[in-house]
Amino acid sequence: MQAVITFRQFSFRYKNQSEPTLKNIHLEIARGEKIWIAGPSGSGKSTLAHCINGLIPFSYGGEMSGQLLLDGQDASGMTIFERSRRIGTILQNPDAQFVGQTVGEDVAFQLENEAAPYDVMKTAVSSALELVGMQAYEAQGPHELSGGQKQQVALAGVLSTQADILLFDEPLANLDPASGAKAMRLIDEIHRNQGKTVILIEHRVEDVLLEHIDRVVVMNEGEIAAIGTPDELLAAGILPRYGLRQPLYLEALSHAGLPLSGFTDLSHPESLKPTEDGSEPQGPPILSESQLRDRLEAWSTSVLPAGRGSLGEPLLELRGVSFAYEPGMNAVADVTLTVRSGETVALLGSNGAGKSTLSGLITGLHKPGSGEICLRGEVINGWSIRRRGEEIGYVMQHPHHMLTQHMVRDEIRIGLVARGVPEPEREQRTEEALQICGLYPYRNWPVSALSFGQKKRLSIAAILALQPKLMILDEPTAGQDYRHYTEFMEFINRLSGEGMAFLFITHDMHLALEYADRAAVMSEGRVIAEDAVARILADGGITSRANLRETSLARFARAQGLVSPSRFVEAFIAAEKKVKRA
Structure with missing residues (x-):
């Protein structure tokens, strides 16, 4: 079958870096293939994707050697516009690629740039939205949608262009398990029914394998370490060898x-x-x-079940807490929940279930309409965000909402400076946090040069350095490879043993299973179940009601x-x- 993408002895080095990020890449992707590019954070996956879609060299400069061919033509002679007509890209964070005020305007964006006639454009937009099940949302603002709906709109946008190659960069990072499974089914249907060439970059191994994959390309330290079918690589134990689970x-x-x-x-x-x-x-x-x-x-x-360690006194208590963005429509309804010192609680539920709103109530971003929030027995409803922040740390889902400094080391130090931590201790805490989160080798890098997964770890490191009593982590493992995920989760496990409490807002069922003492499940703003994670994820009634997915x-x-x-x-x-x- 004809190769639609060909790399021949291809290497790339970013400007201002001494070592190449991609080294001697040899790869052919046939027309109509479905490829999964896997590997640890920093292995070169996203850089390879940027070379394919043209962000390298048009947005990220550097030095390249060897050949990259698209449909047999040298890609170096193509403009970014020519690349975009052949290759549709869906980013990790769909918010970053929305340009229209409504869903319909956003899907029509490239057609407008091509001066397509109105009737042609209208038909193409309607057809693309129908294909992804989002036709009813054409007049709605894209930023009002759930994470899964945003991904569907982003996909409709590239489908409207009739691009032959679809490139997905961490498409599941912000989706709940059921929405992730739906996204993989949709991608598979488009691949089978329209003959698109599909390239997936994703850390969520089990979710990718829900649907058929032709070949897996495993990358490590800028090189291709292995290529094969999923069953071949699984049987050989290749994935864990390179930081995947x-x-x-x-x-x-x-x-x-x-x-x-x-x-x-x-x-x-x-x-x-x-x-x-x-x-x-x-x-x-x-x-x-x-x-x-x-x-x-x-x-x-x-095998004897793992025993739970002894837990401390109640640290955080929510008593009948409710909140509404609009009168009469509760986003959080009558929630009662306790987190004890040294306890790790996983807050599970679908996109839009109320998990992030609840974290906003705990941190003071929102004020409850009714109910009480207590910290060590004291009602804190009237506490300011700043006062709560001295005891409650919060790591947002998207790292770009938190990172403000140019250099990696400075991102850790800025919070310590604001707290008045003395210089020797400040330096010690900074280095410890960087080591824990696997970022010490990048301490003198600009933040902009980090991958999504590395930026996520940096946002966690900046809060860890402040040593809060309770830490709320919103999707802590999004975009993380297994090695880094394990390293900082084991450290967090040790911190919980010393009395720090953790509340994980997560779609990662593996994280919940292995590191949470128990889980609280939310649906439509209410807590519908609290129990050991294993029992919750083996209960089809609960997982179905909460739009979760039973563990494999x-x-x-x-x-x-x-x-x-x-x-x-x-x-x-x-x-x-x-x-x-x-």
Whole structure:
């Protein structure tokens, strides 16, 4: 099949950097392929994408060598306009690419630039919005939409241009699990029905593998480390070797002493099955279904659930808290919730469930219409944002809403300076926070040169350095590779052991499973469930009502006919914690 994108001995070095970010890239992407580009933060994934869509060299300067061909033509001779007609890009943060005052205006933007006739433009916009299920929102402002709806509008915008190549840069970073699954289905439908070439850059391994992927390109330190089908790379254990996590059900098999080489269809928990015996044609499976079920049952009952440490006194208490942006329409309704010293609570729910509004009430950005918010037993409804900030740290979902300094080190120091922390301690806290969040090598870099994941870690480091009593993290793992995610989550786990409390607002079910003492689930502004995370994520009624998605561990356990999917999930959590403590 004809290659639509070809890299030949291609290298790129950003201006003012001594080492190249991309090194000797050899890659061909065929027309109509669906490619997943994976790898740790800083591996060169986004730089490769910027070379394809033209942001390099038109927005980011530097020195390149080798060849990049688009449809067999040298891309270096193409203008950014020519690139944009061939390649549609959907960014991590859709807010950054909205230009119209309404959804319809935004989708029509490029058609207007091309001076398309009004009737042609109207038909194209309507068709694109219908394809992504957003036709009813044509007159609405794009910034009024949920995260999932914004992604759908951004996709409609590139579909209206008829670009042959669709490039998605972390499309799932801000989506709840159910919306993420819907986005992957939509991308897959467009790929299959319209023959588009699709390139995905994404850290959420299990979500990407929900739909068919032709090939995975694994990058590491600016080079291509591996290329293969998903099953080939999963069976070989390639992903964890380069900072990505295997799907949880595959890790559970390993914990149970079952090697992955004994199974096929590794990409999907419901269809995974034992390999056939190769000693005879069409031989029986190495393990029968009943043998596999018995092995998994024996393992899950033999692992003792991880015990919860002793928790301190109530630190934060919400008592019947309600809030409305407009009279009669509560965004938060009668919420009662307690977070104790040393406790980690995951706040789960779909986009628009009220999680971020609740964090705004806790930090003082909003004033409750009714109810009380207490800190160590004292009602703080009347406290200023500044006073609350001395004890409650808040890391926003989007790092660009928080980062204000030019240099990485200065971003950590500015809060310490404002608090009057003495210079020697200021320097110590700055270096500690940078080390914890994996940013010490970049301490003298400009903030603008960091990737999205690195900027997210910088925003967390800046608050960690202030040592609050309670820390609210809004999507702390968005855009993070597994190695960095594990490093700073293990540090946060140690801080909770010293008495700091954490409230995670997250769509990352893995984070909730492994690091939260319990979860509170929100739907339509209300807390509809509080329990251990494993039990919540194995309860189809709760996950369906809250627009969550059952963890792959529970789906795998159910597909294998295990008696208690939640017990299987709890066994996995206990096994993981044992490995981390070793």
